[in-house]
Amino acid sequence: MIDQPVCLTLIVPHRLRDEVFDYLTEQSDLVSGFTAAQGSGHGTEVRLLTAAERVKGHADQTIVQVVLSGTDASRLLDRLRVSFAGTKLVYWTIPVTERGAID
Known part of the structure; x- marks a missing residue:
């Protein structure tokens, strides 16, 4: 059986951003790189922590x-x-059907 690639998406609160970046960088046996973008969380499950x-x-x-x-x-x-643990990081995975680089 082939181990299909997935895209793991993490939703990271701003206060944990640098810590998660450092952590993912340290997991070099699993993570060869990652992409990050700014986001805005909306909804009843989203905790608004600052004024x-x-x-x-x-x-x-x-x-x-x-x-x-x-x-x-x-x-x-x-x-x-x-x-x-306890940080309420939100995640999901989706199958990746194709990947590559455009040279």
């Missing part, structure tokens, strides 16, 4: 995406659950 977020009505977040094998994604999630 500025409450005024704006959304949480400042970072969207982190990592493409890796499904097995490695599971291993990384297990590690994240231990290292970031």
Whole structure:
């Protein structure tokens, strides 16, 4: 059976951004690189932690995406659950049907 690649997306609160970046960089046996972008969290499940977020009505977040094998994604999630317990990081995975680089 082939271990299909997935895209693991993490929604990271602004206050944890640098810590998560450092952590992912340290997981070099699983993570060869990742992409990050600014995001705004909206909805009843989103915690607005600062006065500025409450005024704006959304949480400042970072969207982190990592493409890796499904097995490695599971291993990384297990590690994240231990290292970031209680932080309410949101994640999901989706299958990657094709990947490459345009030269």
